[in-house]
Every structure is written in structure tokens, then in C-alpha cells.
Amino acid sequence: MTVFIILLTLFILLLSVVCWLASVFRRSQAARTAEVAAFGSAVALFIANWCLAESLPFGNMRHVLCFFPLVLAPASLYMRHCRGVELTASFAAVGAFAMLGALCMPMQAAWRQMPALQSPWFAPHVTSYVVAYGLLAVSAAQALLSFRKGSCDSLRAADEVARLAFPFLTFGLWSGALWADAAWARYWAWDIKEVWALITWCVYLIYFHLCGASVTVRRVLILVGFAAVLITFFVVNLLPNIVSVHSYAQ
Amino acid sequence: MVLGVVCLLLLVGGFPLVGAPQVYRSGVMLALGIAAALLALWGGWRIGAGLRARLVIGLICTFFAGAGIVVLCQYGSKAVQYAMQGGVMWFGALGMLCTATVGGLFTAIFGYFSYRLMNRRLWLAGIHWSLFVLALGSYLDFCGEVNASAQLPSNGRVTVCEVMTTEGEKVLLPFTLRVDSFTASYYGDESYSLYRRDGEEWTLLGHPEVMVDCLKFEDELWAMEDLQSSPGMPQPFLLLPGEGEQPDRLLMRNERPVKDYAAACHIETEYRGRKEVQDEVVRVNSPLQCKGWMIYLNSYSPMSSSTLVTLHLRKAPGRFFALLGMVGVILCTACWCWWPREDKNSTDKELAA
Numbered sequence: 064m065t066v067f068i069i070l071l072t073l074f075i076l077l078l079s080v081v082c083w084l085a086s087v088f089r090r091s092q093a094a095r096t097a098e099v100a101a102f103g104s105a106v107a108l109f110i111a112n113w114c115l116a117e118s119l120p121f122g123n124m125r126h127v128l129c130f131f132p133l134v135l136a137p138a139s140l141y142m143r144h145c146r147g148v149e150l151t152a153s154f155a156a157v158g159a160f161a162m163l164g165a166l167c168m169p170m171q172a173a174w175r176q177m178p179a180l181q182s183p184w185f186a187p188h189v190t191s192y193v194v195a196y197g198l199l200a201v202s203a204a205q206a207l208l209s210f211r212k213g214s215c216d217s218l219r220a221a222d223e224v225a226r227l228a229f230p231f232l233t234f235g236l237w238s239g240a241l242w243a244d245a246a247w248a249r250y251w252a253w254d255i256k257e258v259w260a261l262i263t264w265c266v267y268l269i270y271f272h273l274c275g276a277s278v279t280v281r282r283v284l285i286l287v288g289f290a291a292v293l294i295t296f297f298v299v300n301l302l303p304n305i306v307s308v309h310s311y312a313q
Numbered sequence: 314m315v316l317g318v319v320c321l322l323l324l325v326g327g328f329p330l331v332g333a334p335q336v337y338r339s340g341v342m343l344a345l346g347i348a349a350a351l352l353a354l355w356g357g358w359r360i361g362a363g364l365r366a367r368l369v370i371g372l373i374c375t376f377f378a379g380a381g382i383v384v385l386c387q388y389g390s391k392a393v394q395y396a397m398q399g400g401v402m403w404f405g406a407l408g409m410l411c412t413a414t415v416g417g418l419f420t421a422i423f424g425y426f427s428y429r430l431m432n433r434r435l436w437l438a439g440i441h442w443s444l445f446v447l448a449l450g451s452y453l454d455f456c457g458e459v460n461a462s463a464q465l466p467s468n469g470r471v472t473v474c475e476v477m478t479t480e481g482e483k484v485l486l487p488f489t490l491r492v493d494s495f496t497a498s499y500y501g502d503e504s505y506s507l508y509r510r511d512g513e514e515w516t517l518l519g520h521p522e523v524m525v526d527c528l529k530f531e532d533e534l535w536a537m538e539d540l541q542s543s544p545g546m547p548q549p550f551l552l553l554p555g556e557g558e559q560p561d562r563l564l565m566r567n568e569r570p571v572k573d574y575a576a577a578c579h580i581e582t583e584y585r586g587r588k589e590v591q592d593e594v595v596r597v598n599s600p601l602q603c604k605g606w607m608i609y610l611n612s613y614s615p616m617s618s619s620t621l622v623t624l625h626l627r628k629a630p631g632r633f634f635a636l637l638g639m640v641g642v643i644l645c646t647a648c649w650c651w652w653p654r655e656d657k658n659s660t661d662k663e664l665a666a
Binding site: 175176177178179181182226227229230233234237238240241242244245246247248250265269 | 317319451460500502570571572573574596597598599600607609625627632635636639640642643646647650651
């Protein structure tokens with residue numbers, strides 16, 4: 064099963080790269096095919112992870128990274144059909160990076176859900192954060208592209224994606240507080256992960272408050288917000304000797 | 314500007330420097346929180362200018378629609394639960410289904426009104442007011458929250474009606490509480506650890522691999538049946554000889570991971586001179602509520618004949634407002650970001666500005 068999971072992860076990485084290249088070279092049919100194939104493989108990977116973990120596969124960073132392509136493909140579809148913004152290349156690139164990260168993480172067998180994690184809030188809390196982080200990565204990619212092109216199109220797309228992501232980020236943050244109220248008898252513990260999640264939320268809050276600011280300020284704020292996302296997601300989890308009530312996420 | 318200062322202070326607290334996390338636990342964040350809450354109230358008032366009556370009615374309708382969803386989910390799940398038990402419980406399931414239907418109707422009717430009354434601008438005002446309500450709840454909790462803990466054996470022999478708060482004050486409870494039984498379940502995993510004595514301390518060498526009936530670590534093998542139990546040791550162990558004659562290594566079975574634990578509580582209250590009894594099971598993530606108090610299952614420790622259960626008792630006067638504010642922020646943010654725009658080019662206009 065472990066070999067199968069590694070091969071499947073590699074396959075999704077390959078499909079994401081193909082999808083990205085096809086989008087860049089404007090082969091839209093090939094890009095769509097690769098995107099659908101990557102999504103199907105991500106479903107298979109999710110099921111395989113579930114079988115190996117013997118529980119909902121959100122037990123470690125590899126599980127969570129493997130979940131990214133599963134939520135990014137529908138988001139890409141939504142942006143294309145409902146918002147009229149073609150961002151397949153960015154979504155594929157984020158998916159590829161997530162798979163690359165998953166391959167670097169150690170493979171762990173069954174994980175044991177401690178009693179505090181056995182809550183109805185668990186799945187929606189993690190899922191909303193994965194969706195938000197994936198979308199914010201796409202938004203940051205568009206903000207970076209807007210520097211290169213010097214046009215407003217990419218920044219408009221970045222803004223659209225950030226607006227789609229922000230409610231998920233908000234849900235993740237405040238559902239965590241609601242969950243903590245039921246599990247730990249307090250909404251907030253000033254834990255380092257919580258503090259960084261709040262910093263991320265506040266940065267995007269500032270971004271939405273400065274809708275009249277210059278294009279450069281908005282670009283920079285999107286990138287600062289994404290830097291905060293990276294710190295919340297990776298640095299806080301991977302740095303050693305950090306005491307956190309979220310240590311099970313390490 | 315306030316948001317920027319909050320971010321800066323959080324950044325200071327976000328780095329685990331010596332003493333820095335105390336910054337955000339100090340009164341500075343409280344003062345900034347109050348400032349941010351008042352600004353949010355003012356911001357909501359300004360954004361809703363000219364449409365304030367509509368905003369208030371819209372938010373009330375949204376509240377009822379949300380309450381309807383909660384009733385629908387809660388009673389719907391109970392109806393399924395009762396129906397699965399079968400027999401006489403079907404009547405209970407039908408009753409629950411009726412209540413769930415009423416909740417669904419509430420959601421439909423008030424959701425429709427809310428949809429008609431609100432627009433993106435009003436949802437934005439709603440976010441600001443929800444933040445104010447959230448801050449109000451947190452401030453009420455900060456001023457009047459009571460936290461206490463009670464340790465009770467699970468044999469039902471000890472009843473408490475008074476608890477000691479975290480500040481060391483005695484508080485009389487409006488009910489009496491005892492724990493009748495306690496159950497814990499564990500995952501079936503077996504794992505072992507090998508330690509080496511370094512002076513007075515034991516250092517972990519690693520985790521031996523579990524074979525069929527023996528344990529393997531590097532080139533060494535030990536039979537599982539050789540592990541002994543002793544009254545002083547929590548788990549079976551084996552002392553292993555080292556380089557000298559005295560044993561300097563310890564092989565020990567690890568405690569199995571806890572899957573779930575629950576305590577059956579017996580609560581007695583008085584209502585107009587009549588005694589009322591409530592027998593409920595408290596679990597992690599599902600606290601009990603009684604007369605304004607929340608009872609949480611905190612931890613447990615085994616005793617000789619029973620288990621000592623640690624319960625956390627909490628009275629939070631601002632809890633309702635805090636929860637309402639959180640739900641309001643989530644809902645209003647989703648509606649503001651995802652609500653269909655009247656002007657499709659608004660983002661372009663904002664960017665051009």
C-alpha cells in the first residue's frame with residue numbers, strides 16, 4: 064500500500080506538471096484532460112490514505128498535502144465557469160508543489176485520533192483551511208504574475224481568488240474557536256499556531272480594508288498574507304522545540 | 314491602523330522569544346480589542362447608513378434562519394438516532410422529526426426574507442456588528458467567567474455541591490454532581506520502548522520492532538513472555554544487562570493510545586422545591602449544561618478500585634454573545650464575499666481607483 068501511495072503521488076505530480084505546461088502553451092484540451100485525470104487520481108490517493116491511516120486522513124502534513132489536488136480541481140472549475148477566470152495553470156502549479164511536499168514528508172502508517180480530535184468540527188475545520196490555503200497560494204501566484212506582466216488582469220484574478228478563499232479562512236479560524244470552546248472550555252489559548260492563523264486572517268482583513276489603495280500595495284499585501292499562510296502551515300509545524308496544543312499536526 | 318497594531322503585537326507574540334508571548338496575554342491586547350470592537354461598531358453603523366432598519370431586520374431574519382438550521386440538524390440527527398433504536402422509540406423519532414421540520418420551515422421562511430432584505434453592503438456591515446458582538450461576549454467572559462475543577466471518583470460515592478475556582482475561591486453550585494461510572498477504550502496497538510540508564514536518567518534508545526512473539530531491536534531479540542509486571546510499574550517491563558553486571562537497560566511496553574473516554578454523571582437540581590434528576594454522559598467535545606454551568610470532561614487517572622475523573626466546571630456569562638458573534642462573522646463574511654454582485658466590474662473599478 065505504501066508503494067502504491069508513493070506511485071500515485073508521483074503520478075499526480077506528473078499530471079499536474081503536464082496540466083501546467085499544457086495551460087502555459089495554450090493546449091486547453093490537454094490541460095483539461097490532465098486536470099480531470101489528476102482529480103481522479105487524487106480521489107484514489109485520498110481513499111488509499113484513508114485505508115492506510117484507518118481513519119480520516121488528516122493526521123499529518125503528508126495527509127493534508129495529499130488533500131490539496133482534491134479541492135483545487137473543483138475550485139479551478141468554479142473559477143473558470145462561474146467567475147470567468149481561467150487559472151488552470153496556477154491551480155496545477157499549486158497542486159504540483161503540494162505533491163512535491165507530500166513526497167518529501169515521511170510516510171506514517173495508521174494514525175490514532177485522540178479523543179479531542181473526535182469532533183464533528185474536525186473534518187470541516189481542516190478542509191476549510193486546505194481549501195483556503197490552496198486558493199491563497201493561487202492568489203499569490205497571480206499577484207506575482209501581475210508584477211511580471213504589469214497588467215491589472217492578474218491582480219483582478221488574484222483578488223477574485225482571495226475573495227473566494229477568505230470565507231474559508233474565516234470559517235477555519237472561528238470554527239477552531241467554536242471547537243475549542245467545546246473541547247478545552249476556552250475559545251482561544253494564544254497557542255503559536257492560533258496566533259499565526261489570526262495574523263494571516265488580520266493581514267487579509269487589512270487587504271480588504273485597503274481596496275482603494277494602490278495596485279502595488281495590494282500586490283504586496285497578498286504576498287505578505289501568503290507568507291503568513293506559509294509560516295502558519297509549515298514553519299510553525301516543522302520547527303523543532305515549539306510547544307503547541309496543535310502538536311498533533313506535526 | 315488598529316488592525317496594523319494588532320498584527321504587530323501578534324507578530325511579537327508569534328515568535329517564541331523569551332517572554333514575548335506574554336505580550337499578547339497582557340492587557341495591551343484587551344485594550345486594542347476594545348478599540349477594535351468600538352471601531353467595528355462605528356464601521357458597521359457607517360456602512361449601513363440609510364439602510365439601518367433593513368440591516369437590523371435582515372440580521373434578525375438571518376439569526377432565525379440560522380437557529381432553524383441548528384434545530385433542523387440537531388433534532389434531525391436525534392430523529393435518526395431514535396429511529397435506529399426501533400420499537401417504541403419510533404414515536405420519539407416522529408416527535409423529533411416534527412421539530413426538525415419546524416426548524417426547516419423557519420430556515421426557509423426567514424432565509425427568504427433575509428435574502429430579499431440583505432445585499433453585499435449590508436453583509437459587510439453585518440461582519441462589523443458581528444465582530445462587535447463577539448468582542449462584547451469575550452469582554453463579558455473576561456470580567457465574569459468562573460472556572461473551577463472537581464476531582465470525583467467514578468464509584469458514585471462522592472457528591473459535590475461546592476467547587477474551588479482557579480482563583481482559589483469557593484463557589485456554591487446550583488446543583489449537586491457525582492460520577493457514577495467511567496469508561497475508557499483504547500486502540501489495539503502494542504508498542505515498546507528501549508531505554509538506557511545514563512547516571513540518574515533514562516535515555517530513549519528506540520522502539521523495538523514487534524514480531525510474532527518477540528521483540529527485535531538491531532541484532533537483539535527478546536521474547537514477549539519474559540516481560541514482567543510489578544505493582545510499582547504502570548506497564549510490563551524487562552530489565553536488560555548492559556556492559557557491566559548490573560542491568561542498565563529497560564524494555565517497557567508503552568501505554569496504549571486512548572480512543573475515547575466518558576463519564577456518566579448524576580446531577581440533581583431543585584425546581585420550585587421539587588428535586589429534578591439528570592443522568593447524562595459527559596465526553597470530550599460534548600460538555601454538559603446545567604443552570605448556566607458547563608461541565609467538561611478534562612482527564613482521568615486510575616485509582617485502586619475506581620477512576621479519579623477530573624471535571625472542569627465553567628460559567629461564562631458572555632458565551633452566548635461570543636458564539637453568536639463567531640457564527641455571525643463566518644456567515645456574513647461568506648455572504649459578503651460570495652453574494653452576487655450587482656456590478657460585475659466592481660473589482661476593476663476598485664483596482665482602477
